[in-house]
Amino acid sequence: MRILRNQLKQGGLMIALALLSLNMTFAQGNPKLSDAEVAMVAVVANQIDVSYAEIAQKKSRNADVKKFAETMLNDHNSVLGLAGELAKKLGVTPKENAVSKSLLEGADKTKKELNSMRGKKFDKFYIDNEVAYHEAVINAVEGLLIPETENQELKDLLISAVPIFKTHLAHAKSVQEKVSK
Amino acid sequence: MPSLFRKKYLNNLSKMSFISTNKARLRKLFSGLLIAAVCMLTFGGCGKSYTPVTHVVVIKGLKFLPYELTIRKGDTVKWINKDLVKHDVTEETNQTWTSGVMNKEDVWKMAITETTDYFCTLHVIMKGKLIVE
Structure with missing residues (x-):
């Protein structure tokens, strides 16, 4: 029982650190990002949630968590598809940058944690991370990516994506409530 | 006299x-x-009955617009997915009817006979209401 409690504490600490790291990554002294770099950050942010959802689909036995993960897969893949089409149309090649690299590094650590857990511990860690992740992504898109974007079509796509992420956040919170019972 | x-x-x-x-x-x-x-x-004349009409609900920004629609029994409601992602339209209480997955620009319609709450099973907080007068 003590071991489980310690592991849960560590899981919570990992999420808090991941959230702090995410916010610091996005803040990073307000980096100036080109449209190509904004596109890369948007692509990476969506890809990361797709990868989390793929792990959840394989590992979770909770119907609400699996349903949520399915929605994450569908929606983030849709946004990725639209981002890809737009980048092609505009002739923009997404460019790797410090923000996108930092996101990927953070995601690698989170995926290791997800893969090491199972059962209710996994479900709780996954959904808690989804709540934290979507909060950070919404803040970043509204506070950094949209203001930094110069191309109007790319800006419009990011603006259209915000209600999707906000609905995901609300959905994640409702699943989080069920999972913690 | x-x-x-x-x-x-x-x-x-x-x-x-x-x-x-x-x-x-x-x-x-x-x-x-x-x-x-x-x-x-x-x-407007004896023996003349009501002709059902079609109402439209647009799915956009992860919302059913309008959220609440007041109609007459037998009217048809047509849902159009104008959103970036897939949705469905499903009766909320017992899931007695559903549109199935609707891709962008997909249209689905149904004649409505009673007051109903519905939602999107893919985005469970997305809800709508049909009130039959």
């Missing part, structure tokens, strides 16, 4: 006797006229 007043008195007397001998017929005629008048006012 002056002749003018006599004439009027005799006229009124004959009218009253007409009315008293034909009371039943007059009652029937009056009832019929009243029913016809009510029909005209309500339906």
